[in-house]
Amino acid sequence: xxxxxxxxxxxxxxxxxxxxxxxxxxxxxxxxxxxxxxxxxxxxxxxxxxxxxxxxxxxxxxxxxxxxxxxxxxxxxxxxxxxxxxxxxxxxxxxxxxxxxxxxxxxxxxxxxxxxxxxxxxxxxxxxxxxxxxxxxxxxxxxxxxxxxxxxxxxxxxxxxxxxxxxxxxxxxxxxxxxxxxxxxxxxxxxxxxxxxxxxxxxxxxxxxxxxxxxxxxxxxxxxxxxxxxxxxxxxxxxxxxxxxxxxxxxxxxxxxxxxxxxxxxxxxxxxxxxxxxxxxxxxxxxxxxxxxxxxxxxxxxxxxxxxxxxxxxxxxxxxxxxxxxxxxxxxxxxxxxxxxxxxxxxxxxxxxxxxxxxxxxxxxxxxxxxxxxxxxxxxxxxxxxxxxxxxxxxxxxxxxxxxxxxxxxxxxxxxxx
Amino acid sequence: xxxxxxxxxxxxxxxxxxxxxxxxxxxxxxxxxxxxxxxxxxxxxxxxxxxxxxxxxxxxxxxxxxxxxxxxxxxxxxxxxxxxxxxxxxxxxxxxxxxxxxxxxxxxxxxxxxxxxxxxxxxxxxxxxxxxxxxxxxxxxxxxxxxxxxxxxxxxxxxxxxxxxxxxxxxxxxxxxxxxxxxxxxxxxxxxxxxxxxxxxxxxxxxxxxxxxxxxxxxxxxxxxxxxxxxxxxxxxxxxxxxxxxxxxxxxxxxxxxxxxxxxxxxxxxxxxxxxxxxxxxxxxxxxxxxxxxxxxxxxxxxxxxxxxxxxxxxxxxxxxxxxxxxxxxxxxxxxxxxxxxxxxxxxxxxxxxxxxxxxxxxxxxxxxxxxxxxxxxxxxxxxxxxxxxxxxxxxxxxxxxxxxxxxxxxxxxxxxx
Numbered sequence: 001x002x003x004x005x006x007x008x009x010x011x012x013x014x015x016x017x018x019x020x021x022x023x024x025x026x027x028x029x030x031x032x033x034x035x036x037x038x039x040x041x042x043x044x045x046x047x048x049x050x051x052x053x054x055x056x057x058x059x060x061x062x063x064x065x066x067x068x069x070x071x072x073x074x075x076x077x078x079x080x081x082x083x084x085x086x087x088x089x090x091x092x093x094x095x096x097x098x099x100x101x102x103x104x105x106x107x108x109x110x111x112x113x114x115x116x117x118x119x120x121x122x123x124x125x126x127x128x129x130x131x132x133x134x135x136x137x138x139x140x141x142x143x144x145x146x147x148x149x150x151x152x153x154x155x156x157x158x159x160x161x162x163x164x165x166x167x168x169x170x171x172x173x174x175x176x177x178x179x180x181x182x183x184x185x186x187x188x189x190x191x192x193x194x195x196x197x198x199x200x201x202x203x204x205x206x207x208x209x210x211x212x213x214x215x216x217x218x219x220x221x222x223x224x225x226x227x228x229x230x231x232x233x234x235x236x237x238x239x240x241x242x243x244x245x246x247x248x249x250x251x252x253x254x255x256x257x258x259x260x261x262x263x264x265x266x267x268x269x270x271x272x273x274x275x276x277x278x279x280x281x282x283x284x285x286x287x288x289x290x291x292x293x294x295x296x297x298x299x300x301x302x303x304x305x306x307x308x309x310x311x312x313x314x315x316x317x318x319x320x321x322x323x324x325x326x327x328x329x330x331x332x333x334x335x336x337x338x339x340x341x342x343x344x345x346x347x348x349x350x351x352x353x354x355x356x357x358x359x360x361x362x363x364x365x366x367x368x369x370x371x372x373x374x375x376x377x378x379x380x381x382x383x384x385x386x387x388x389x390x391x392x393x394x395x396x397x398x399x400x401x402x403x404x405x406x407x408x409x410x411x412x413x414x415x416x417x418x
Numbered sequence: 419x420x421x422x423x424x425x426x427x428x429x430x431x432x433x434x435x436x437x438x439x440x441x442x443x444x445x446x447x448x449x450x451x452x453x454x455x456x457x458x459x460x461x462x463x464x465x466x467x468x469x470x471x472x473x474x475x476x477x478x479x480x481x482x483x484x485x486x487x488x489x490x491x492x493x494x495x496x497x498x499x500x501x502x503x504x505x506x507x508x509x510x511x512x513x514x515x516x517x518x519x520x521x522x523x524x525x526x527x528x529x530x531x532x533x534x535x536x537x538x539x540x541x542x543x544x545x546x547x548x549x550x551x552x553x554x555x556x557x558x559x560x561x562x563x564x565x566x567x568x569x570x571x572x573x574x575x576x577x578x579x580x581x582x583x584x585x586x587x588x589x590x591x592x593x594x595x596x597x598x599x600x601x602x603x604x605x606x607x608x609x610x611x612x613x614x615x616x617x618x619x620x621x622x623x624x625x626x627x628x629x630x631x632x633x634x635x636x637x638x639x640x641x642x643x644x645x646x647x648x649x650x651x652x653x654x655x656x657x658x659x660x661x662x663x664x665x666x667x668x669x670x671x672x673x674x675x676x677x678x679x680x681x682x683x684x685x686x687x688x689x690x691x692x693x694x695x696x697x698x699x700x701x702x703x704x705x706x707x708x709x710x711x712x713x714x715x716x717x718x719x720x721x722x723x724x725x726x727x728x729x730x731x732x733x734x735x736x737x738x739x740x741x742x743x744x745x746x747x748x749x750x751x752x753x754x755x756x757x758x759x760x761x762x763x764x765x766x767x768x769x770x771x772x773x774x775x776x777x778x779x780x781x782x783x784x785x786x787x788x789x790x791x792x793x794x795x796x797x798x799x800x801x802x803x804x805x806x807x808x809x810x811x812x813x814x815x816x817x818x819x820x821x822x823x824x825x826x827x828x829x830x831x832x833x834x835x836x
Contacts, residue, residue, distance in 0.1 A: 005483075006485070007485055007537070007540055007541075007546070007549045007551065008540055009539075009540050011539075030540075033536045033539070035489075035490045035492065035493070035494065035532060036492070036494050039490045039492050040490065041487060041488060041489040041490050041532070041536065042487060042488040042489075043487050043536075044485045044486060044487060047486055047487060047488050050488070065423075067424070067425055067462045068462060068465055069459060069460060069461050069462060069465060070459060070460040070465050070468070071453075071459040071460075072453045072457045072458065072459050072573050073491070073556060073558075073573060074453065074454070074457050074513075074558070074572060074573045075453070076453065076454050095492075095515040095516075095523075096515060097513040097514060097515045097525065098513075099560060099572075100560055100562050105513075107515065107525075114453060114459070118451045118459065118461075119425070121427075121429075121451070122425055122426055122427050122448075123425075128425070131425045133425065138491060138556070140491075140492070142517065142518055144518050154492060154517075155490050155491060155492045
């Protein structure tokens with residue numbers, strides 16, 4: 001894409017009401033736009049990153065047998081009454097609204113109940129199980145405060161998967177597969193080395209759940225990482241009893257972290273309440289055993305910015321970068337512009353995603369700052385000097401100095417799946 | 419995909435409260451699930467169709483220079499007050515909700531205002547124009563009645579594009595490009611021959627707007643199609659004055675139709691009210707000239723079902739079918755199953771999207787009915803008889819009789835982009 005045609009522009013300063021690093025960099029780079037506290041919109045560069053995150057998650061969910069659906073945001077009172085979750089005292093983040101005839105509706109906080117209800121049309125016998133059903137869909141949560149940019153939003157995209165099995169044993173086998181898939185996802189997104197499988201409270205459903213916590217000084221959670229196993233325990237359940245229970249000894253270090261994913265055993269709470277039963281091989285009727293598995297793609301994006309940026313801007317991992325290479329052309333010199341155009345065309349023909357800073361009235365210094373702020377993994381400069389040195393100056397966002405290589409070498413370096 | 423692993427099943431009868439053909443077939447086929455009147459969720463087969471519709475629209479919007487964004491559903495009062503559209507008396511389909519501190523919010527009925535507001539950060543000069551910005555995003559409309567399945571929903575996906583130009587002349591050039599793109603989109607989706615460019619009321623913004631109306635007996639609109647030009651006029655503006663104005667003579671036929679898209683000149687209503695101005699070459703300050711362009715992918719899906727089905731089920735056009743071929747295997751015979759498996763693997767290896775009805779306890783008759791109901795363009799049968807006749811029996815959904823061909827011939831017939 002030619003940067004001259006991109007409608008967004010970078011800015012030098014973030015709005016003064018943004019206190020979080022992720023919102024500051026993402027707004028300065030034109031990745032997102034703020035609607036109100038806790039509500040952001042994705043602009044073209046941000047949407048490209050978001051879609052790459054979604055693609056990685058989708059691939060891994062499909063790989064463990066997930067089937068994708070898309071449920072509605074509007075939900076009925078009757079859907080959440082059986083589990084007592086309609087009451088604002090029980091679930092305190094509802095946004096509610098009304099039909100013309102005064103019927104109360106809720107905006108999806110989560111989707112366990114509607115998906116369980118829908119499955120009653122399709123599950124009759126043990127032969128219809130197991131199932132794993134997932135979606136990427138907006139959740140609405142009426143948070144009292146929202147100051148963490150896209151890390152804690154009132155409206156946000158979530159990948160939520162729900163698993164349905166005949167019993168706890170079958171459930172746990174899937175749960176382990178999901179755990180492995182999650183580890184893979186965070187690794188692929190470039191935050192694997194900072195992300196810890198963390199034992200947390202199981203809530204109302206089971207003894208423990210698992211969170212995936214990424215270490216960052218701005219995290220809202222505190223975790224204790226076991227130095228021997230790299231398994232962490234959330235502060236909320238960090239007791240001697242739990243440590244002994246898990247057999248983890250006493251070698252822990254404390255860290256601030258943000259929850260980028262969680263997996264839960266739901267058991268039969270929803271299937272009992274909503275009557276999702278199946279016939280066993282013996283003809284008995286039994287409640288389906290459920291689990292729930294969430295990741296917020298927007299929060300992952302925010303976490304990457306919080307953890308992988310430097311003071312000049314963002315450093316996107318290649319897997320989720322909006323483009324693979326940022327091509328910069330300097331000077332009004334005809335020869336330079338012609339050569340840069342040629343490089344741009346070659347990159348595109350070779351299916352290498354390139355943002356081409358072809359803007360004419362922008363100084364070299366500004367182009368360099370913009371490239372650092374936008375954080376595309378590779379920067380390729382075509383200038384009078386680079387041409388004199390025999391080609392294109394290539395530099396990784398993480399490197400201090402670049403080197404001059406030929407167009408052929410550039411295409412080889414950036415070839416998809418290199 | 420193996421049908422035995424798909425969690426949805428077909429049903430013989432639609433729920434008795436569904437009166438529209440699209441909802442009946444789509445629910446019977448397991449494409450969608452009803453949450454409440456006017457609110458449906460997409461199940462795996464339905465989501466595949468929806469995503470293909472989205473892809474076609476996205477390609478054509480990118481082709482006319484559209485840049486994709488994703489705006490929030492939650493909207494502030496302040497965003498819609500300048501155009502007087504916050505008031506329920508002015509816009510009578512709002513769903514409203516509240517923050518904890520009692521601040522009123524609205525659920526997106528449309529997105530002209532927030533996108534105009536956002537652009538104020540990026541548009542300064544005539545050099546920053548033109549722009550065309552689009553998204554696929556949920557709209558919420560508090561309809562009094564909702565009985566038309568996915569044709570008129572209270573929550574639905576919409577592709578909305580907004581154009582921003584220096585003046586009316588530049589606007590009209592883009593408007594024509596968008597019109598051509600829309601004609602192409604409906605053609606690619608298989609309803610081009612039933613869809614008419616229709617002159618309609620311009621509302622508050624301009625004299626006329628254009629709708630794309632698809633003829634169907636269940637349509638809510640009445641249009642008059644000019645037999646000489648194939649341009650139609652919506653009943654609401656079908657007067658002698660308008661006919662003369664458009665120079666269309668008097669050779670019209672009446673038809674019931676459904677609006678599958680619309681394009682509007684907005685003029686400077688939003689840019690005036692929200693103060694989106696730019697500096698001209700002379701340094702004058704001028705309001706940006708806007709247009710708006712909508713298509714509801716779900717409504718298109720419903721319209722295809724309404725118009726292209728027969729009494730046995732749906733007939734998907736190849737471009738938006740959930741799969742290209744429905745492979746059916748009959749009989750418990752080992753040889754048949756082995757051969758069908760081989761055909762399935764070959765199709766997949768050749769990137770041909772195939773739904774493989776490998777279910778063992780289902781009769782041939784039921785498999786045939788399911789295939790007709792699901793409406794996949796090609797049906798390929800592997801049976802004792804087809805093997806005896808030398809291969810696979812292939813039949814188009816629209817054909818009465820099939821013919822037996824070899825696996826090689828099948829792969830050639832169904833090759834992507836054949």
